[in-house]
Amino acid sequence: MKIIQVSDLHVSGSYFVPEWGDLVVDRINSINPDLLIISGDITDDGHMYEYEKAVEFVNRFKVKNRFMVPGNHDARNEGYKLFEEQFGERFPIFENDQIFIQGFDSSAPDTDEGHIGRENYKLFSAVKKTTGKLKMIVVHHHVIPIPGTGREENVLSDSGDFLGLIIESGINLVLSGHRHLPWIWRLEDTYCITAGAATTWRLKAHSNASFNIFDIAGDRVRMNQVYIIDKKLEEKTKLDIKIRL
Numbered sequence: 001m002k003i004i005q006v007s008d009l010h011v012s013g014s015y016f017v018p019e020w021g022d023l024v025v026d027r028i029n030s031i032n033p034d035l036l037i038i039s040g041d042i043t044d045d046g047h048m049y050e051y052e053k054a055v056e057f058v059n060r061f062k063v064k065n066r067f068m069v070p071g072n073h074d075a076r077n078e079g080y081k082l083f084e085e086q087f088g089e090r091f092p093i094f095e096n097d098q099i100f101i102q103g104f105d106s107s108a109p110d111t112d113e114g115h116i117g118r119e120n121y122k123l124f125s126a127v128k129k130t131t132g133k134l135k136m137i138v139v140h141h142h143v144i145p146i147p148g149t150g151r152e153e154n155v156l157s158d159s160g161d162f163l164g165l166i167i168e169s170g171i172n173l174v175l176s177g178h179r180h181l182p183w184i185w186r187l188e189d190t191y192c193i194t195a196g197a198a199t200t201w202r203l204k205a206h207s208n209a210s211f212n213i214f215d216i217a218g219d220r221v222r223m224n225q226v227y228i229i230d231k232k233l234e235e236k237t238k239l240d241i242k243i244r245l
Contacts, residue, residue, distance in 0.1 A: 002215055003216065027233055146183045
């Protein structure tokens with residue numbers, strides 16, 4: 001099974017790079033993944049005209065399945081309502097014979113801080129019941145601080161409780177975005193993978209725009225990061241592991 005994760009597109013913002021967008025769309029369409037995950041911040045300020053641009057861009061991905069959660073920028077100006085209208089559930093689920101994915105909306109209107117909330121912890125019940133499949137969580141805000149990204153004021157405010165549930169539920173992969181810098185943490189048997197920004201100039205120091213490609217075969221997971229360098233795409237393997245199902 002092939003899964004691609006892109007994050008922090010900021011399609012409607014002034015830092016959006018159309019040429020990078022073309023590269024990302026063409027590469028993903030050429031791969032034809034089984035699932036495309038977009039882990040938040042599709043828009044810049046959550047306005048209707050921005051969602052219209054975002055829908056137009058996202059529809060360029062000719063993929064079998066699409067899985068999206070909102071980011072803090074998408075929730076601005078009541079944009080969380082528009083997200084539901086244009087893209088569907090803010091807490092989506094995807095499941096097939098190989099994988100179970102639970103999405104969480106970690107955004108809060110008009111603030112950059114992330115929060116899951118105790119009322120949403122019940123969503124872990126379905127994950128806990130799942131056996132024999134790779135189990136994945138998708139959330140916009142990172143659950144562990146990322147080096148080199150400044151003050152950690154925007155990490156999940158209830159990250160401790162959320163991480164506890166992640167470990168207790170035997171989650172294999174946690175995918176996030178938000179900080180525009182790719183990073184991987186391992187916590188016990190869980191890998192927390194933060195994607196970089198895919199199509200915006202708002203990058204950290206000498207980092208590059210990027211996105212992630214996952215190849216999943218049984219209990220093997222291989223992840224390559226694809227970088228945009230000098231208007232070309234370069235790919236490097238960043239993770240090649242055996243997981244516990």
